[in-house]
Amino acid sequence: xxxxxxxxxxxxxxxxxxxxxxxxxxxEVVAIIGxxxxxxxxxxxxxxxxEVPTSGRVYVNDHDITExxxxxxxIRQQLGMVFQHFHLFPHMTVLExxxxxxxxxxxxxxxxxxxxxxxxxTRVGLAEKAAVYxxxxxxxxxxxxxxxxxxxxxxxxxxxxxPTSALDPEMVKEVLEVMQALAHTGITMAIVTHEMGFARExxxxxxxxxxxxxxxDAPPDEFFTNPKCERxxxxxxxxx
Amino acid sequence: xxxxxxxxxxDIPYILQGIPTTLLFALLSTFFGFLWGTVLSLFKVSSxxxxxxxxxxxxxxxxxxxxxxxxxxxxxxxxQLIGFTPTELQAGVFTFTLNSSAYxxxxxxxxxxxxxxxxxxxxxxxxxxxxWTMRDIILPQAFKNILxxxxxxxxxxxxxxxxxxxxxxxxxxxxxxxxxxxxxxYFEPLLIAAIVYYVLIMxxxxxxxxxxxxxxxxD
Numbered sequence: 001x002x003x004x005x006x007x008x009x010x011x012x013x014x015x016x017x018x019x020x021x022x023x024x025x026x027x028e029v030v031a032i033i034g035x036x037x038x039x040x041x042x043x044x045x046x047x048x049x050x051e052v053p054t055s056g057r058v059y060v061n062d063h064d065i066t067e068x069x070x071x072x073x074x075i076r077q078q079l080g081m082v083f084q085h086f087h088l089f090p091h092m093t094v095l096e097x098x099x100x101x102x103x104x105x106x107x108x109x110x111x112x113x114x115x116x117x118x119x120x121x122t123r124v125g126l127a128e129k130a131a132v133y134x135x136x137x138x139x140x141x142x143x144x145x146x147x148x149x150x151x152x153x154x155x156x157x158x159x160x161x162x163p164t165s166a167l168d169p170e171m172v173k174e175v176l177e178v179m180q181a182l183a184h185t186g187i188t189m190a191i192v193t194h195e196m197g198f199a200r201e202x203x204x205x206x207x208x209x210x211x212x213x214x215x216x217d218a219p220p221d222e223f224f225t226n227p228k229c230e231r232x233x234x235x236x237x238x239x240x
Numbered sequence: 241x242x243x244x245x246x247x248x249x250x251d252i253p254y255i256l257q258g259i260p261t262t263l264l265f266a267l268l269s270t271f272f273g274f275l276w277g278t279v280l281s282l283f284k285v286s287s288x289x290x291x292x293x294x295x296x297x298x299x300x301x302x303x304x305x306x307x308x309x310x311x312x313x314x315x316x317x318x319x320q321l322i323g324f325t326p327t328e329l330q331a332g333v334f335t336f337t338l339n340s341s342a343y344x345x346x347x348x349x350x351x352x353x354x355x356x357x358x359x360x361x362x363x364x365x366x367x368x369x370x371x372w373t374m375r376d377i378i379l380p381q382a383f384k385n386i387l388x389x390x391x392x393x394x395x396x397x398x399x400x401x402x403x404x405x406x407x408x409x410x411x412x413x414x415x416x417x418x419x420x421x422x423x424x425x426y427f428e429p430l431l432i433a434a435i436v437y438y439v440l441i442m443x444x445x446x447x448x449x450x451x452x453x454x455x456x457x458x459d
Contacts, residue, residue, distance in 0.1 A: 048365060050361055050364060050365065073367045073368075073369060074367065075367075076364060076365055076366070076367040077366070077367035079365070080365065080366075081361075081362075081365035083358060083361070083362065085358055087356070087358035087359055087361065087362035088362075089359065089362070089377055090381065091380050091381055091384065100366075100368075100376070101363075101366035101367065101368055104368060104372055104376070105366065105367050105368055105369075105372075133457075146362075149362075149366070150365070150366075153366055153367065159365075
């Protein structure tokens with residue numbers, strides 16, 4: 001569903017990503033892991049062009065989205081995104097956060113969008129918070145709303161950029177549970193994470209980045225029990 | 241001390257009748273200044289270079305020359321330039337709009353830049369087009385943050401309207417001056433004019449505070 005070919009990204013002289021070629025298949029859950037600064041988030045952000053690749057190609061459903069005339073807004077609708085720091089719209093209520101894009105972008109009638117929005121909030125366990133503003137929510141609740149907001153556009157895939165890294169430890173679980181439930185629905189997911197246990201349990205595949213290169217691409221069991229590259233071995237020793 | 245308000249008491253209503261005129265200039269100018277200032281601020285954060293340069297040069301010119309010069313220039317020089325003679329109201333409101341929008345656009349620009357970059361990215365990731373992102377996500381947050389600066393600007397504008405007395409508009413100051421010329425008493429009518437401005441600005445300040453408190457309810 002999402003494919004990259006020789007994807008490179010530099011910030012000035014700093015090469016953040018080098019020749020990443022990989023594919024995320026429809027319905028697959030892929031965890032992207034690696035040390036800090038290895039380019040995980042940048043890779044994820046290149047997939048919906050929040051970062052424009054320096055060279056190489058990104059295909060979404062066989063459309064080359066790096067081409068200037070591609071309709072990036074349309075493509076972004078198919079790729080939901082969940083951020084480390086939530087980025088909920090602070091001047092809108094929880095329900096408005098979830099229904100804004102469906103109403104504006106997909107032109108869903110308001111009542112229908114609200115009905116769907118309530119369904120999603122129920123799914124993430126926050127229906128009773130529909131009318132409050134994000135500032136009244138805990139970090140874990142904010143992130144669950146952010147997931148509902150991303151799902152409201154009915155994307156084919158959701159990109160998670162360190163969704164639990166900004167959370168207090170006791171809130172990590174509630175977010176991971178929502179994500180786990182989501183993984184079982186068959187939606188495509190790409191998750192940048194430091195939660196190794198979660199990655200092992202939920203992911204179909206692990207992408208291990210190191211120094212901007214794709215150092216390993218393996219099923220979780222294989223990766224966690226028997227990592228091939230030395231950097232991955234060192235990384236796992238520290239993490240587990 | 242030579243102070244005698246009794247002599248000008250009959251003229252007080254005459255001075256107060258200038259309030260609607262003062263307010264009319266202030267309200268129209270604030271309204272148009274705010275609209276044009278918003279447009280200018282969007283120019284200044286635009287990636288389109290000509291718009292950016294226009295906004296920047298515009299601000300430089302209107303901040304860099306005295307308001308009084310602008311008023312007189314527009315009121316007196318427009319007929320010579322394009323053969324159209326503006327009324328005092330047109331010339332005044334036009335000048336105040338042009339002038340205050342330069343300041344307002346700076347405030348709004350700062351407000352836009354202060355909104356977390358993640359807000360734009362969140363909107364982008366939902367496929368929201370740039371103009372709606374600006375209108376529905378970025379600007380409302382920017383306005384909320386810079387409300388004190390905007391209130392400040394409208395206070396300045398209200399006081400600046402006194403300068404249209406120079407082109408003969410019978411607003412509060414001009415009327416006070418007329419009374420002074422008639423009665424040969426300067427302190428009393430001008431003090432009354434000053435009090436009128438002060439009261440109007442207090443009301444404006446209270447209004448801004450209430451508005452700010454209401455906008456902060458999502459915090």
